[in-house]
Amino acid sequence: MLRKDIDFFANTLYDMYTDAKTELEYNNDFQLLIAIIMSAQTTDKQVNKVNLVFFKKLIWPKDWVKMWIENIKENINTISFFNNKAKNIFKTCEILTKQNLDEFDTIKKLTILPWVWIKTAKVFLSITRDAPYLAVDTHVHRVLNRVWLVKTKTPKDTDKIVEKIFTKQNLANLHHSLILFGRYHCTAIRKPKCKNCPFLDKCNYKYKNI
Ligand code: SF4
Known part of the structure; x- marks a missing residue:
């Protein structure tokens, strides 16, 4: 995936998880x-x-x-x-x-x-x-590296880059959706669902599950 695909990446994930919200439960x-x-x-x-x-x-x-x-x-x-x-x-x-x-x-x-x-x-x-921040956890770090939007070794390194490569609108679109995509679609332990992935053609992960 190239940097020119970033809007496509962020908008597609937002559309996939439009109603995404944190899975933590709380009352205030x-x-x-x-x-x-x-x-x-x-x-x-x-x-x-x-x-x-x-x-x-x-x-x-x-x-x-x-x-x-x-x-x-x-x-x-x-x-x-x-x-x-x-x-x-x-x-x-x-x-x-x-x-x-x-x-x-x-x-x-x-x-x-x-x-x-x-x-x-x-x-x-x-x-x-609704602040435009993307919290980089292991899921976010893994997915961004698999699609080659970043090439980093640790979530900390990825965190230093995301605000430089994504616009504020991208970050707002990604802050829940990218976590859920990594948690349930582009998974770490179980095989990623590459066959049904909108990024299949643009993704550079060498162990794609196809
Ligand atoms: S094609 Fe596979 S590895 Fe690449 S982003 Fe999609 S699910 Fe992840």
Whole structure:
């Protein structure tokens, strides 16, 4: 795929997943932020399972700071890095009892919060404020490399490039759709669905499933 195909790539994915939204479940922006923090190196499905019960009693930051960190750990111990996540979620909640989450409206401000990385901030701002950010996870990194829109070694390297090669409109179109395309269509472990792929003719992946 060539750079001139970028609009086609972004528009096609947007059309494929027009109603795409995050698969994380939450009831307010604060819970969304906590769910995104929890989802690092963990599937959305697992995070939702934990939060099905948890989010019923923990609705605002003040509810979390009433809990002992050990108690939070116990409740989230089925997700990866639960020790560190519990400690940092607690610290984030402490800050958010004193400062309104709405004030954290940029990547720079959000990444002051413990365990909120650039990717976390991008996901949060793209969902809550429709900000034109593409959060580069392993799916996004894999697909962009398979089609040769980037040639990078790590998601971090890909992240440095996406804002240079895609327009803001492309990024807005891709922020959910590309993740879902990588998760369910151009899959990592199971064979990618190349036969039904709109990019089959333009894709440069040498192990296409055809
Ligand atoms: S042709 Fe196959 S490898 Fe290429 S983008 Fe489509 S699903 Fe992925």
